[in-house]
Amino acid sequence: MKLRALALAAVAVVAASCTPGPSAEVAQRRAGFDVPLPPMRAFGPVYSSPSVRTNTQLAGDFMDLTFMLESGRNLDRFTRFEGEITIGVKGPADAALRRDLDRLILRLQREAKLPIRAAREGEAPSILVEVLPRKKLQRAVPQAACFVVPRVSGWEEFRENRRSDAVDWTTLERRERASVFLPGDVSPQEARDCLHEEIAQALGPLNDLYRLPDSVFNDDNFHTVLTGFDMLMLRVTYDPALENGMSRAQVAAALPGILARLNPSGERSGPAATPPTPRIWIDAIEGALSPRNSQAQRRAAARRAVDLAESAGWRDTRMAFSLYALGRLSLGQEPELALTAFVEAADIYRTLPDTQVQAAHVAMQLAAFSLSAGQADATIALVDESLPAVRKAENAALLSTLMMMRAEAMAMKGDTTNARAERTEALGWARYGFGADDVVRDRATEIAALAPGPLAR
Template sequence: MPPTARTDIDRLAARLRAEARIPLRVAEGPPPAAGNAIVVEFLPRAQMQALVPEAACFVVPRIGSWDEYRAARRSARLDWATLTVRQRAAVFIPSDTSPQEIRDCLHEEVAQALGPLNDIYRLPDSVFNDDNFHAILTGFDMLVLRLYYAPELANGMTRAEVAARLPALLARVNPGGGSAAQSAPADPTPRAWIDAVERALGPRASEAARRDAARRAVAIAQASGWSDGRAGFSWFALGRLSLSGDLGTAFTAFLRAALIYRARPGMEIQAAHVDMQLAAFALSAGQAEDTLTFVDRSLPVVAQAENAALLATLMLLRAEALELLGRSSEARAVRLDAMGWARYGFGPEPEVRRRVAEIAALSPRARVAAAAQ
């Protein structure tokens, strides 16, 4: 087990007990031969991806080990749709990755073992969304899991039966929810948009094909009249994919994403991801004060979301901006504070140094130093 994993497992279990009211406990060693269990197994990434190349981590039902998975992986035994009762599941996580990725995998895969399986792109405040903006289970996610295990619901109930009980159940477990202004439900997400996003973010297509897919996602979002997180994510994906070859398109796309995310409540972490990109543009242009504006408004949101990698990146951008302003002692202090978050978020020391160097290279100071050599 990786060094930080047990602490993160214990923290997750404590949250599930306190917030979702699920009476689980953590035990080490082989799983019991019978009874309910979620087995978490850590494996080298190469060993995992030899069988499941596109998965960073994953969960499967009815088994309790990697060997069982290998034996059953082409059988109906692993088909979630055939389950009537969940009794056993196995979560597989790479052991040779950053502590944050291990923790994030624990949150998402254990939550899927317990509750919803399918990700929904229109959810703004949830790990059950393939946009990957949320690193850990949110309050909304805990509410959903608490509903799953409420005594009013049981295996075998029909959709209509569950729907009939939900209003009273929600009034009991989330009495404050009914007082909020109710917005109209989002339009269903068309398969064409999902396909475009998956191609844009997937590893199999060329860079040009991925950018074209991101443009299709933007076009579908615009044609659908969306102004929600799906529209913001379309622009964000296009911005990310344009960074290597078309900075003008990337900058425009990030601005469009920022306008969408900042116009709607509940999308603060999404806006913070965009602010990081805009801060990098500002730093590269030598606009130190603008860099600090983007960073400083996002730091509290990112700290609350416990995203160490993003937090370290913002802090390192802040340090470079302070250097540009001649505030070197402050910059050194910020850079030192960022290192602890960077080691948790990025992993091994060589990777931390690489990320630090990438951010430092954005600054005009680096370009001046390089020209002088």
């Protein structure tokens, strides 16, 4: 289940307290964005990187992902699909969604080695992707942008069985059918992100772990498409050494041999498997993410998460994410605290081997501060450092935001030709990342308002 709150807001324009008030210049800039937008951009071939963790760590990750639900409930048996797996689509899926699904299926075939394909017309699929209005989805599951349910084929069957054991993952003996429900009235990127996580959970791991630095199975939502780690977890799930109905102990005993065969580079000494994250920290960070809480409650929860992470002695993604959350939630009221939190989070992310995307999210926040302070060179340096990881992660929303900031910095330096070209490309990515034209134009206007320099178009 994808819970999008704080991390999706990361691509919103930041530093509200640093943003100048409305002016004729900003109005002129907005008028410049009201011309027809460039065509939507699309990502090319994907080349995911393998996980850098040891097989001992990966085995611990697999067990925690596979034998526990996000709610904290334990699963007492291993389950997966058997034989060929098919995926079908129902509802108003646009061309972008169908293209993204085709790309995902190809990656699952190539990287996870799964026997998976698109369902043929008239064929009942193993996994049905049903596209529905967002309001309809959220009336059923208010906190979810999208979700996956076992044993049903479509929305009506889900509604009929939603309060029964039929849709309880803990009752499964094997996986035979599942339905993924996602909104059709969102940006292409958000629909794609739902495809990746929910189809991956239909196939394999059902849990999310905040400690994972390189996975979509993490509710920090920094990774939005399946990573090399995720593909390895799915490949392990469908390894011939595992069978439906195996116990936790049986799977744990089989994992060393499986990982040695599938991931020989992980056969080295290193840290032990990471212990489970304490529930008290999870509750604090989820309180910070929850839109149901007031801003004051969310800031207090973020401060509590930072304090707990410090007490635990963490210098990993959990400590950095606590700081990032505190920074995001402090922007309007305490910008100096926000800046300090972002700098500390960036220091952690930059020292870890597999957190380049997280570092880029923080760099975007820092770039907003530098742009609003008129520091063009610093803004460009932050963006230049971040773009390779963002492109690789296929995050068009973040990519377009960073490029718009770099365009404004270029314009501040008088480089109008390159600024115009940069802005045009950024708007193409924004159409994929943010969707509706008016949302794209609003985003461009907000970023333009950050720059204090003279108008240069």
